[in-house]
Amino acid sequence: MAVSREQILDAAIRHLNASPTASMAQIAEAAGISRATLHRHFSSRDDLVVELGRRALDRWERAQDEAGIAETGAGPADLRATLMALIEGEVGVAEEHGFTLTVETTSEELLARSAELERRELAFIEACQRAGVLRSDLPAVWVSSSIYGLLVALRESLRRGEIAPREATRLMVESFLRGASDKGDLS
Amino acid sequence: MAVSREQILDAAIRHLNASPTASMAQIAEAAGISRATLHRHFSSRDDLVVELGRRALDRWERAQDEAGIAETGAGPADLRATLMALIEGEVGVAEEHGFTLTVETTSEELLARSAELERRELAFIEACQRAGVLRSDLPAVWVSSSIYGLLVALRESLRRGEIAPREATRLMVESFLRGASDKGDLS
Amino acid sequence: MAVSREQILDAAIRHLNASPTASMAQIAEAAGISRATLHRHFSSRDDLVVELGRRALDRWERAQDEAGIAETGAGPADLRATLMALIEGEVGVAEEHGFTLTVETTSEELLARSAELERRELAFIEACQRAGVLRSDLPAVWVSSSIYGLLVALRESLRRGEIAPREATRLMVESFLRGASDKGDLS
Amino acid sequence: MAVSREQILDAAIRHLNASPTASMAQIAEAAGISRATLHRHFSSRDDLVVELGRRALDRWERAQDEAGIAETGAGPADLRATLMALIEGEVGVAEEHGFTLTVETTSEELLARSAELERRELAFIEACQRAGVLRSDLPAVWVSSSIYGLLVALRESLRRGEIAPREATRLMVESFLRGASDKGDLS
DNA sequence: TATGAATGAGTCTTCATTCAT
DNA sequence: AATGAATGAAGACTCATTCAT
Incomplete structure (x- = not known):
């Protein structure tokens, strides 16, 4: 077999x-x-690693496409829904392809594709900012990066068994969108 | 020389x-x-890595001590100030000792010290939650983990030169405490 | 190939x-x-050395077994024959596995086996002494050691080509049993 | 100091x-x-080893000289006494300079001196054989070698603490001259 | 003179990779 | 198609030796 x-x-x-x-x-x-x-x-080993990276990028791209981040001309409500779907999709990517997020590769192809996906993500975040869905006082590039960082945290917490897998998406979304501060703090 | x-x-x-x-x-x-x-x-190589880990833990411990997270019986205002100081200190740790945060080591000593520092941090976060400084609907362990994740993102963004070093702490604090969502979103 | x-x-x-x-x-x-x-x-190198040691001990054990040193209740004549066979066998061991006789190893297994073989050899020598086949005024442990020493000498002489291989056993037996003194000396 | x-x-x-x-x-x-x-x-390391070898050879030469093996024209009784003195001296050499007996060196000087001392020893043994002090049916070179082998055994036994230091010379002489066989065996 | 610091050469070991079956 | 056997290249570590103080 x-x-x-x-x-x-x-x-x-x-x-x-x-x-x-x-x-x-x-x-x-x-x-x-x-x-x-x-x-x-x-x-070669690199061959294998590149293939793994490709799969992770495929999955990420699919997450973007299925969320529909390229749909232009959407209103705030749509953008908000799309954003949620995107994050949900990326939680899945992190869970399944975790390590390749940080993989060191020399593959031009992967680097180019990765940059392209980042660019698309960034454009979407900027659209959210323009539409008042995301804060505009934080650089879009940092907002994007913070998603990445929280995904790393999520993967680590799951690996350690500190949080319930079913809670993963909620925690991710809450931390990303609203932060850890108590609401009374904001009033 | x-x-x-x-x-x-x-x-x-x-x-x-x-x-x-x-x-x-x-x-x-x-x-x-x-x-x-x-x-x-x-x-040995391990010797070197362990020494680096020790330095990073020293620095982290100092960040905790200087922020004063062990000071018990503090009111909400104090806790908030302490929290800010802690994060500020940890931004410094991430910038200088970044990689060792994820270093794989077999050193019992380091693992024990690291666990102890995590425990102290967790206790502090729980105190913040009880005092209404931090949300209580997120597990403290996840809140702690999210700090770690955002620090990873911060280090990466700094490495890439995407954000200004002087902005580092502000971005970190904003994302951690308030999240990326536009305030209008919360109303 | x-x-x-x-x-x-x-x-x-x-x-x-x-x-x-x-x-x-x-x-x-x-x-x-x-x-x-x-x-x-x-x-590892140790692995190789241990394996060589094992082979040498196997060979030594076989020499003891084939000579039949464990046969109890044998009379002086039998013991004498067994002793000759034993020495003959050990000459073979020295020729083929010489160096490992003195190998420094940390292997518990080898040390234990070696000690056991020495013990068996010693018991046999003591039996020979009790039966009047070997002198009783020399400590058995020294008699055993002297065999070892003469084997070292034999190997060295063979290596230098100073003696004929076919003479090896005879010289060994003569020196061990009767010594170098002229018989007239004993009268 | x-x-x-x-x-x-x-x-x-x-x-x-x-x-x-x-x-x-x-x-x-x-x-x-x-x-x-x-x-x-x-x-250099070789320098040290050579120096140790030199000292051992010095000691050996002194043992030969003090025993007086070069005295020609001696009768059997003298030869026997000289032989005993020689062995006694060599026991001392083995005890103090043991390891260098087998040292691997490339030093021409040491090899030459060593060869010379062996030659002198061999000549003395041959003289003993001619005088009927030592058996003539064993090659002189083997008789010489057997002394060496027994010294190795002696050193080992002493190192292990198996025999009493004060017994060393007696055991050496007995084994070398008369062998391990019970006297009854010879009758 | 004595020695801490520095290093080139060499040893053991592991790894990714190729080859013959 | 699958694999046991073989190996060049590279990594960690040790050692004898030199140098500067």
Whole structure:
């Protein structure tokens, strides 16, 4: 019963999330195949890592598309809904492809795609700011970055079992949108 | 022109922040000394990493102490000021000792100290929640984690030069306390 | 043309007998393989040395067993024959596994086995003394040690080509049993 | 209170006897001086080892001279006394300079001197054989070698504390001259 | 003279990768 | 297609030795 390329990638990301410096031998073992076979599927380690990165970017892109962040001319209400959907989607990305968010790669292709997705995300955030959905006194680039940071925190908290998986999205949204300050504080 | 232990550590952290898997040879070169000399100061790689971790924890502890998070019986106003001071201090830690926040170590000592500092931080956050300074509908452990995540984002944004260093603390505090949502959104 | 584990061990002992501090690189070269391949067979230097020690102890144990030193209740004649067979067997061990006789190891297993074989040998020597086959005015432990010493001498003489291999056993037995003094000396 | 060259050599041989692969650092520590100082006395490791070898050869030569093995024209009784004195002297050499007996050196000087002393010893043994003091049916070179082997055994037994130091010479002489066989065996 | 500091060369070990079956 | 065997390159660490004080 041959192990498919997809199954190998699944095993690889699971293992690399647990120990990011895992060797090809360890990944192969985790996938239940020999080192040589792993190399038949991915000619080099970089090849494998790039493929994992590609999958993560695919997933991220899908999250953006499914949320519909490119839909122009939307009103505040729509934008708010889109924003929620986007974050929800990205929580999923973080949970499944966590480690590749920070992967060091030299692949031009991945860097370019990643930059493009960031650009789209940034444009969306700026649209939200113009529409009064998000604060305008914070640089859009920082708002974008803060999502990334909170996703890192989320992944870590989930990994440690400190928060319930079903709570993940709510906590993420609350912290991102409203912050930790008590409401009385704002009055 | 002898290179002091402290200078080596400074060079090491600078280099390791840039590339966390740097070899001893690369670290040595970055410090302007030979591999062998680096080994004279830190008998093993782990030794060096543990020392860096110790420094980061020292700095973190100092941030907690200087903010005064252990001062019990403080009123809401005091707690708010302390919280601000704490975050400000931690921004400094993230800027200078960034990478070690996520360092994987086997050192019992470091793990124990780290756990203790987390515990103190958590207790402080809970105090803030009881005093109505921070929201109570978010688990304290998640609030703590979100600080960590935002610090990661901050470090990354600074590294990329996307935000002005002088803005760092303000952005951090705003995102953490009030979130990215426009105020009109809350009304 | 794969080199078997056994062949590597043979090459290793040959080389280590000649230069006991030989590096893994030298041993690998002597075995006609690369350093990395040597490490595939023996994960560490200690592993290799322990394996060599094990082989030597196996051989020694076989020498004891084949001589039949454990046969209790034997008469003087039998004991004398057994003693001769034992020494003969040990000459073989010294010739083939010489260096490991003095190898420094940390392996509990080897130390324990070695101690056990020494104990058996000692018990046999004591039996020979009780039966009047060996002198009783020399401590058994010294008699045992003197065998060891003469084997070292034998190996050295053979290595230098000073004595004929076919003479080895005779010289060993003569020196051990009767000493170098002229018989007239004893009258 | 400066440590004299002689004291360093004493410490060195003591330490090297215990662990023959000791590093310069360990030897220096054993001598109570720094590595650099050790190097001021002996410019290289080989230098130190050669010096130790020289001392051992000096001691051996003295043993030969004091026993008087070069005295030609001696009768059997004299030869026997000389032989005893020689062995007694060599026991002392083994006790004090043990390890250097097997030291690997490239020093031409030492090899030449060692060969010369062996030659003298061999000539003496042959003289003993001709005079009927030692058996003639064993090659002189093997008789010589057996002395060496028994000295190794003696050193080992002493190191392990298996025999009493005061017994050393007697055991050595008995084993060398008369062997381990019970006298009844010879009748 | 004595020594702390520095280092080039060498050792063991691991890893990604290739090859022959 | 799959894999056991083999290896070059690289990394951590040690050692003998030199240098500056």
